Amino acid sequence: MARVIEHCRRWLRAQAEEEEDDAGALAPSLPLREIFRRFWPDARPYRRWLPLLLLFVAIGPALQTAEIWLYKLLVDNVLVPHDFDRFLPIALAYLGLTLLGGLVTFGDDYLSDWVGERFLLDLRTRVFGHLQNLPLDALAARRRGDLVARLTSDVDEIETLFISGITDAVSYLLRIVFFVGALLYLSWQLTLVSLVVAPAFWLASRLFSGRIKRVAREQRRRGGAIGAVVEESLAMAPLVQAYNRQETEIDRLRREALGSFSAQMRLTRLRAAFAPLLELFQLGAVLVVVGAGTWALSQGSLTLGGLLVFITYLTQLLEPIRGLSQLVPAVFAASAGAERIIELLDLPLTVQERPDALQIGRSPGAIRVDGVSFHYPTARRQTLTDLTFGVEAGQTLAIVGPSGAGKSTVVRLLLRFLDPTSGRLTIDGHDLRDIDLRSLRDNIAVVWQEPLLFGGTIRENIAYGRPGATEGEIVRAAQAADAHAFITALPAGYDTLVGQDGARLSGGQRQRIAIARAMIRDAPILILDEPTTGLDADSSERILAPLRRLMAGRATILISHDLQTVRDATEIVVLDRGHIVERGTHDALIAASGAYARLYRLREPDFRETANGRELAGVA
Numbered sequence: 001m002a003r004v005i006e007h008c009r010r011w012l013r014a015q016a017e018e019e020e021d022d023a024g025a026l027a028p029s030l031p032l033r034e035i036f037r038r039f040w041p042d043a044r045p046y047r048r049w050l051p052l053l054l055l056f057v058a059i060g061p062a063l064q065t066a067e068i069w070l071y072k073l074l075v076d077n078v079l080v081p082h083d084f085d086r087f088l089p090i091a092l093a094y095l096g097l098t099l100l101g102g103l104v105t106f107g108d109d110y111l112s113d114w115v116g117e118r119f120l121l122d123l124r125t126r127v128f129g130h131l132q133n134l135p136l137d138a139l140a141a142r143r144r145g146d147l148v149a150r151l152t153s154d155v156d157e158i159e160t161l162f163i164s165g166i167t168d169a170v171s172y173l174l175r176i177v178f179f180v181g182a183l184l185y186l187s188w189q190l191t192l193v194s195l196v197v198a199p200a201f202w203l204a205s206r207l208f209s210g211r212i213k214r215v216a217r218e219q220r221r222r223g224g225a226i227g228a229v230v231e232e233s234l235a236m237a238p239l240v241q242a243y244n245r246q247e248t249e250i251d252r253l254r255r256e257a258l259g260s261f262s263a264q265m266r267l268t269r270l271r272a273a274f275a276p277l278l279e280l281f282q283l284g285a286v287l288v289v290v291g292a293g294t295w296a297l298s299q300g301s302l303t304l305g306g307l308l309v310f311i312t313y314l315t316q317l318l319e320p321i322r323g324l325s326q327l328v329p330a331v332f333a334a335s336a337g338a339e340r341i342i343e344l345l346d347l348p349l350t351v352q353e354r355p356d357a358l359q360i361g362r363s364p365g366a367i368r369v370d371g372v373s374f375h376y377p378t379a380r381r382q383t384l385t386d387l388t389f390g391v392e393a394g395q396t397l398a399i400v401g402p403s404g405a406g407k408s409t410v411v412r413l414l415l416r417f418l419d420p421t422s423g424r425l426t427i428d429g430h431d432l433r434d435i436d437l438r439s440l441r442d443n444i445a446v447v448w449q450e451p452l453l454f455g456g457t458i459r460e461n462i463a464y465g466r467p468g469a470t471e472g473e474i475v476r477a478a479q480a481a482d483a484h485a486f487i488t489a490l491p492a493g494y495d496t497l498v499g500q501d502g503a504r505l506s507g508g509q510r511q512r513i514a515i516a517r518a519m520i521r522d523a524p525i526l527i528l529d530e531p532t533t534g535l536d537a538d539s540s541e542r543i544l545a546p547l548r549r550l551m552a553g554r555a556t557i558l559i560s561h562d563l564q565t566v567r568d569a570t571e572i573v574v575l576d577r578g579h580i581v582e583r584g585t586h587d588a589l590i591a592a593s594g595a596y597a598r599l600y601r602l603r604e605p606d607f608r609e610t611a612n613g614r615e616l617a618g619v620a
Contacts, residue, residue, distance in 0.1 A: 145228030
């Protein structure tokens with residue numbers, strides 16, 4: 001036995017050396033006690049079902065013990081004395097136990113699956129809800145395919161720890177108790193002889209469980225990486241094909257798949273080596289019992305039925321012992337998935353909502369940015385420095401400047417994706433940090449630079465701006481966005497599927513749907529973040545009219561590189577490296593010949609000076 005254990009130690013060390021070659025970024029390792037502390041509250045709604053579930057679990061081993069005991073009665077009372085009169089009661093008892101066992105098994109399977117699946121449903125919803133509220137930068141720093149893997153397969157593993165793992169452990173323990181009790185009743189001497197292999201089972205489990213956990217963590221990380229490569233590559237399919245990089249992407253997937261294959265094979269080798277080792281211990285125990293039992297039978301201290309049933313109990317006893325031994329590494333492997341979920345749940349929410357946050361109704365739309373500065377933790381310099389400006393209902397404030405000036409950060413602050421490092425932003429005099437997030441964002445509509453569309457129908461994408469919108473409201477919003485004509489020209493009209501990210505529509509069509517979505521929201525505050533960037537001149541011109549209709553009567557903040565779209569703004573703020581370097585109307589800034597005028601010359605090649613001022617060629 002010592003040689004077998006030492007051989008296992010050497011083999012496991014070799015596996016450890018191989019594992020070091022694939023070291024990667026893994027979730028922090030946590031003790032099982034901490035994992036249970038973190039997720040046990042999720043099982044609270046289902047704890048009242050646990051006593052009934054455990055009752056089913058307890059009845060099963062008891063019935064199994066009784067069924068096996070009937071074989072002793074059959075051999076000793078029917079077969080050996082050739083007394084058929086006693087067969088019928090034994091047969092009826094066996095039939096009754098079998099029927100009762102079937103009912104208990106049905107109740108156990110149904111209830112355990114119901115509790116387990118409801119637990120998974122609630123936990124997956126909680127994790128997804130946390131992801132929905134994470135800072136955008138935190139989400140962008142992680143590969144979407146890996147997030148999907150964590151939300152699906154890793155969450156599934158937690159159920160093993162809290163439901164099926166617990167019920168299996170209780171079932172194994174009760175079977176051990178019942179079977180050991182029967183063995184002791186039959187022959188305590190023979191029972192002590194048969195249990196000599198129990199320490200070997202325990203030691204083998206200790207040797208393998210830690211290694212299985214580490215390899216399982218690596219395998220899960222690799223699995224998430226495969227999903228990330230597939231998701232990213234398919235999302236970039238136009239770029240991949242245009243640059244003939246298909247083979248590069250295939251090689252990238254193959255590298256990750258080979259890593260996953262290597263980790264999976266290490267895991268398989270560990271589990272495959274563990275199982276036959278347990279079989280070897282089981283065989284040794286049976287051979288010892290057969291030898292000692294035969295001697296006891298010859299001495300008359302044990303009946304034939306007792307010996308046969310003893311061997312049956314022993315083989316059945318080794319099964320739950322082996323199950324417990326295999327459950328330990330399975331639990332450690334499942335804990336690897338739980339650690340990846342905990343890592344996600346521990347990502348902090350940079351924007352915290354106050355318990356007494358103010359609920360506001362429909363805002364008049366007066367926005368004020370007062371002495372606001374902002375610094376990203378990883379940035380070398382401040383992104384925004386001492387910004388002060390405001391906009392009232394019906395007015396338009398345009399923010400322009402070169403790339404990296406901080407324009408998009410202003411949008412994130414207004415939507416409260418971020419909080420300022422210093423200063424404050426207000427709506428109608430209320431600090432955004434004092435306002436309930438939901439009521440704040442209900443007052444804001446956004447049209448992004450890149451139209452964000454779900455892979456559903458056009459109708460669903462427009463109605464996303466206001467759940468419960470009627471068909472008439474959807475159509476009127478589309479008409480106001482100049483989208484109704486092209487939508488009705490499509491074969492399925494408003495039921496047309498736009499494809500993933502709206503891939504089946506042109507850029508201008510996607511943007512007009514995004515404008516219709518903002519139209520139907522009918523919010524008093526409008527944020528336009530580069531709404532014409534990336535569109536050709538014709539498409540840009542087509543969306544200007546619906547944009548003006550959308551802006552009418554609202555407090556609008558317009559971020560734009562296209563200076564033609566900001567000419568009519570009530571005020572234009574020019575940012576450079578996070579500072580306001582100029583502000584004023586279009587005409588005043590052109591006349592000042594400062595940063596705005598220089599940007600205008602760069603953006604508008606037909607701009608020229610005249611004796612009476614500055615103008616576009618051919619335009620007074």
